Amino acid sequence: MRMGNRAGVVTAAVVCVLLLFVPQIAPHIHLAISICTEVLLFAMAAMAVNLLVGYTGVLPFGNAAFFGLGAYGAGLTIEYWHVGFFSSIGLGILASLIGALLIGPFLLRRRGIYFALLMIAFGQVFYFIAYRFTDITGGEDGMNFARPAVEWLGWQLKDENFYYAMLAFFFIVGILFLLLVRSPFGRSLVAIKENETRARYLGLNTDRFIFVALLISAAIEGLAGACYGLSIMFAYPLMLDWHNSGNIVLMTILGGSGTVFGPFLGALIFVIGNDILSSAVPWWQIPLGALFVACVLGFPKGILGTVLDFFEKRRGGFGYEARDTLHSTVLSEREIQP
C-alpha cells in the first residue's frame, strides 16, 4: 500500500492513538479488554499470513501450526521449566521456527495449490501431536499455565496493563513489517509473487527467498501465539487446527491482502464480530461461514483493497504494490515450473 498519500498517514496515526486509549474507551462501548488484546494478537498473526499470501504469493493454509506452536512453546516451557515471561515468548517463537525449519524444505519444492496442499497436511501434524500426547500437553482439554510475573528495574507488569505490553509488541512488529516489505528483500518477494520464473531468471534464488519469508512469518505467528497463550493462560489443540488457519487467512483477505494495514482491519472485524455473534446465537458458525462466502465473492481485494482502489481510480494513477495481482492471476504448478 502506498503510504505516500497524506490520508493514509493521518489514518494510521489516528488508529495508533486510538489503540493507546483502548483501555479507557473499551468499557464505554461494552467491549472486554481481553477481546481488544485478542484483536492485536490475531492482527499480528494475520500480518504473518499476509507476508506469505499477499507479498510472496504462496498460500499458508496451515499457518495455525506456527500460531499454536508459539502458544504451546510458551505454555510448556512455563509449566515444565518455569521460565520467565519474556523467555517463554522467546521459546514460543523458537518452537515456531523449529516447526518451520522442519516442514519448510518439503513445502519449498512446490508452488500453487500443491504448496497449499502440503501446508494443510503438514500443518495438521502438530495438532495431532498436541492432541495425542496427553501426558505432556493435556490432550484435547488443553493445558492451563500461570502467567509469569514481570519485574524489570522495579517496574511490574500488572494484569490490567497486559494490553499495553501486547500493544508494544504489535507496534514493533508493525514497524518492522512496514520496513521489511519496503526493503529490497520485500520488493523481491513481490517480484516472486508476480512472476517467479522471471524473478529466477533475474538471478534471485527464489526458493531461499520464500524460505526466509516462511521463517519470518512463522516467527511473527509464534510471537502472536505465545502472547495469546499468555493472555488467556491456556493452550489447546484447536489453536493448531486448520480451522484456526482458515480464520487467520480470512482475516487477511477480508482486510486486504498485500496491504500493510489490511490484516489489522480484518482481525478487528473478525474477532469482535465473532465474539458478538458467538455470545448472541448458538449457530454462529453459519454467519461466520457466510462471511467467508461473502468476502470471497464480494470483496476479493478485501475492504482496504477495495477502498484504496476507489481512491486510486479517482486519482487515475497506478500506485499499486502487491495487492492487484492476487485476484486476477491463476498460479499453477505447470505455469511456474516449466
Place this chain on the structure above:
Amino acid sequence: MAHIAPEIFNGLILGAFYAVVAIGLSLIMNLTGTINMAHGSFMTLAGYLAFAMVSAGTNYWFALAVAPILTLIVGVALERTLIRPLYRRDPVYSLLLTFGLSLIAEETYRLVWGDNGVPFSPPASLQNAVSLGFTYFPAYRLFIAGVLLVIIVLLVVFLQRTRIGLRLRAAVQDNEMIAALGTNTQVLYMMNFGLGVLLAGIAGVLAAGLLGLNPQSGNALLMPAFVTVIVGGMGSIFGAVAGGLSIGLTISIVTLYIPAASEIAMYVLMAVILLVRPRGLFGEEGIFG
C-alpha cells in the same frame, strides 16, 4: 499372524475409503485448481441423508443409491453458483469459499440432527460375520471392500475408455486447447465436480455405518485424504489407491502397537515418501491414469 490379519484387512478398508475420497479431491483439484475443503461435508451430508431416509422407513439399499445422488445435486448446484466464478482466480479464494461452506454445513447438521451424532447401522443382512477360513470377519466390511473396489475399477474404465474420460484427461493437460477443439469446458468442469462429490457421497454413506455419523465425521476423513493425494501423487488414480492403502495399513498397524502415534505415523510416511519421490508415488505431470 491371527491377531494381525484382521487389522491388516481393516487397514485396507480404511485405506480404500481414503483412496476414494482422495480421487474425488484430486479430480477437482487437477482440473480446476480448487482445493475442496467442503469435501468432508459432502460425505457427512450423504450419510445424514441416508440416515434420514432409513429412519423415514425406506430400504437401506434405496438410501445407499439415492443419498449420494442427492448430494451430487447439492454439489453441482453449489459448483454452478458459488465455486465456478473462482476458477480463474488464485486458489486462496476457492479454498476460503469451500472452507466457509464446510462451516455452514457443519452447523446446519448440528441444528438438524444434533451435536452428538446419530446411530446408523448397516442392514441386518450385513451384520453377521463371515468366515474367511482362518478368522471371522464382519460381512459389512467385506461389502464395503467390494463396493469400493467396484467403484475404483469403474472409475479407471470411465477415465481411460470413454470419450468423456478422454476429454477430462485432456482438459487437465490443456483446458484452453480442449475448449478450442469444441468441448464445452464449463459442462466438463461441472461433471468433474459432480463426479468428485458423488464419490464423496458413496464413501460417506458407507463410512457412516462403519465409522459413525456426527457433524464432523466427514472432516475426520478429509485430512488423511489430503495426505493420500500427496503420497500417491497428484492426478494419479493408481497413486491414490496405492497411497490410500499404504496409509490405511500404516495407521491400523501403528494403532495396534502405539495408539497415540496413529495419525503421526501417516505424516512420517508422507515425509519419507516425499523425500524419496518428491511428486509422490505415481505423480507425473498431472495426468490421470
